[in-house]
Amino acid sequence: MSRSETVFVPAHVTGFFAAKPADDPLVAGSIGAGLTLTDGVTVTVEAGDNGTVVDGEPGTIEAVERVLSAFETDVSVEVETGVPIGAGFGVSGAAALGAAFGTNALDPAPRSEDELVRLAHRADVEAGTGLGDVVAQARGGAPIRVAPGAPGHGDVDGIPAGGRVEYLTFGEMSTESVLAGDLSAINRAGETALAELRAEPSLETFMERSRRFAREAGLLDDEVGEVIDTVEDAGGVASMAMLGRTAFAPGRDLSDAGYDPTVTRITDGCVAFR
Amino acid sequence: MSRSETVFVPAHVTGFFAAKPADDPLVAGSIGAGLTLTDGVTVTVEAGDNGTVVDGEPGTIEAVERVLSAFETDVSVEVETGVPIGAGFGVSGAAALGAAFGTNALDPAPRSEDELVRLAHRADVEAGTGLGDVVAQARGGAPIRVAPGAPGHGDVDGIPAGGRVEYLTFGEMSTESVLAGDLSAINRAGETALAELRAEPSLETFMERSRRFAREAGLLDDEVGEVIDTVEDAGGVASMAMLGRTAFAPGRDLSDAGYDPTVTRITDGCVAFR
Numbered sequence: 001m002s003r004s005e006t007v008f009v010p011a012h013v014t015g016f017f018a019a020k021p022a023d024d025p026l027v028a029g030s031i032g033a034g035l036t037l038t039d040g041v042t043v044t045v046e047a048g049d050n051g052t053v054v055d056g057e058p059g060t061i062e063a064v065e066r067v068l069s070a071f072e073t074d075v076s077v078e079v080e081t082g083v084p085i086g087a088g089f090g091v092s093g094a095a096a097l098g099a100a101f102g103t104n105a106l107d108p109a110p111r112s113e114d115e116l117v118r119l120a121h122r123a124d125v126e127a128g129t130g131l132g133d134v135v136a137q138a139r140g141g142a143p144i145r146v147a148p149g150a151p152g153h154g155d156v157d158g159i160p161a162g163g164r165v166e167y168l169t170f171g172e173m174s175t176e177s178v179l180a181g182d183l184s185a186i187n188r189a190g191e192t193a194l195a196e197l198r199a200e201p202s203l204e205t206f207m208e209r210s211r212r213f214a215r216e217a218g219l220l221d222d223e224v225g226e227v228i229d230t231v232e233d234a235g236g237v238a239s240m241a242m243l244g245r246t247a248f249a250p251g252r253d254l255s256d257a258g259y260d261p262t263v264t265r266i267t268d269g270c271v272a273f274r
Numbered sequence: 275m276s277r278s279e280t281v282f283v284p285a286h287v288t289g290f291f292a293a294k295p296a297d298d299p300l301v302a303g304s305i306g307a308g309l310t311l312t313d314g315v316t317v318t319v320e321a322g323d324n325g326t327v328v329d330g331e332p333g334t335i336e337a338v339e340r341v342l343s344a345f346e347t348d349v350s351v352e353v354e355t356g357v358p359i360g361a362g363f364g365v366s367g368a369a370a371l372g373a374a375f376g377t378n379a380l381d382p383a384p385r386s387e388d389e390l391v392r393l394a395h396r397a398d399v400e401a402g403t404g405l406g407d408v409v410a411q412a413r414g415g416a417p418i419r420v421a422p423g424a425p426g427h428g429d430v431d432g433i434p435a436g437g438r439v440e441y442l443t444f445g446e447m448s449t450e451s452v453l454a455g456d457l458s459a460i461n462r463a464g465e466t467a468l469a470e471l472r473a474e475p476s477l478e479t480f481m482e483r484s485r486r487f488a489r490e491a492g493l494l495d496d497e498v499g500e501v502i503d504t505v506e507d508a509g510g511v512a513s514m515a516m517l518g519r520t521a522f523a524p525g526r527d528l529s530d531a532g533y534d535p536t537v538t539r540i541t542d543g544c545v546a547f548r
Binding site: 005006007008009042098101104105110112113114116117137139140141144151157159160198200201202205270271272273274 | 479
């Protein structure tokens with residue numbers, strides 16, 4: 001049994017979604033599609049209860065605390081977020097997933113990957129901070145959430161795609177407040193986008209449907225909308241990370257439109273694109 | 275539409291298994307567990323039918339040809355095996371999976387990841403060269419094949435494990451001839467090993483149960499058996515890659531027993547161990 005374990009979990013930007021609440025947090029979730037990124041969250045777990053540190057400062061992430069309470073072993077957790085918090089990168093889900101795998105490595109009663117994913121999904125749903133990031137992050141690549149919920153309930157497929165991704169962040173947006181509001185326009189737009197993506201599961205279709213979703217769902221932030229328009233004028237395609245004030249685009253579409261974005265890549269899914 | 279695509283697919287060593295034949299190749303498969311490796315198969319697909327090249331020489335891999343026949347687009351395929359052929363690394367499955375993803379990138383009618391995995395699984399089963407490598411390779415990490423068959427039929431979980439792996443190869447073994455023989459001892463040993471691993475899904479349990487399986491199933495090669503004994507005498511644990519004359523071990527267990535093995539690592543599964 002090692003006394004310390006470090007794991008990396010990719011960030012996940014959702015392009016479009018429909019919320020699927022349920023009483024059972026393992027059944028609750030969302031459908032939709034997104035990209036997992038080589039930028040993401042690094043979690044180090046050590047034996048001994050010395051609390052949680054987030055980016056060097058003592059702090060708490062509710063989904064992480066909920067994960068830890070499921071284990072017998074007392075641990076300390078260090079989270080390096082790697083991407084902006086509250087900006088649509090699924091940081092809470094990634095931190096919860098990392099805490100689950102890290103703590104498991106120190107625990108005398110090992111669990112399987114799917115059991116750990118269920119634990120982290122439940123924690124993120126119960127904390128109200130995510131409905132589908134955990135199952136997407138556990139799959140990697142460009143996940144399509146076909147049916148909501150944790151392993152054993154949900155179903156995740158993927159767009160066979162890799163390559164460079166760029167993003168630009170303007171700040172936070174509250175996932176909780178959006179999910180607590182009227183979801184009918186969001187869900188209608190999300191269901192349509194998913195059906196169209198499944199008929200043609202390519203990165204191009206994903207970006208196109210994501211861009212349309214942001215407008216149809218009434219979620220488009222003004223500043224992000226301006227970026228999307230400018231990229232379109234330059235012949236590219238960008239959309240908004242759900243739910244955050246972040247614009248993202250494949251390849252060099254933000255750079256080519258004159259912006260100075262952060263550069264990352266889609267993680268390996270079923271295979272690694274070279 | 276690009277005119278060339280290169281993808282990497284990990285090798286997969288099975289530690290133990292039980293064969294689950296069925297008339298429908300998508301339902302057929304195996305249960306068991308193994309490790310996917312950062313050593314593996316690189317497949318480059320180009321537009322235009324100029325045949326298949328394997329490690330620089332014109333050649334054919336039946337599972338690859340079967341995959342190609344499912345696409346409209348005519349392509350040429352270059353396979354770099356990266357690991358020994360016929361030695362228990364799932365090269366045919368990896369080549370089939372790589373050919374499916376590579377050709378899809380050039381095809382005007384895109385398919386999802388799960389559709390491509392189904393295509394490659396069917397091809398490997400129909401060619402008689404594999405029963406579970408493709409679904410394991412598509413998951414990554416240390417896959418536990420809980421239920422046999424392609425996505426939509428089978429179920430794959432994983433051991434939450436990463437780190438260094440070593441291997442030593444003595445040559446080929448025919449998967450076809452073993453699968454065509456009496457499977458009762460193999461299947462009994464494989465079912466028992468799977469139940470025990472699922473009760474305690476750790477790398478230690480996987481290695482221990484794999485070593486026991488090789489003997490109980492009557493599959494142990496003499497030379498590989500000698501290596502396993504020598505590693506055990508040195509306080510380590512090694513087992514045999516199913517189905518090949520290959521010994522593999524976690525960490526430095528082959529080196530520590532005085533061998534000069536090839537060094538590789540477990541690929542990232544649901545998370546990346548650092």
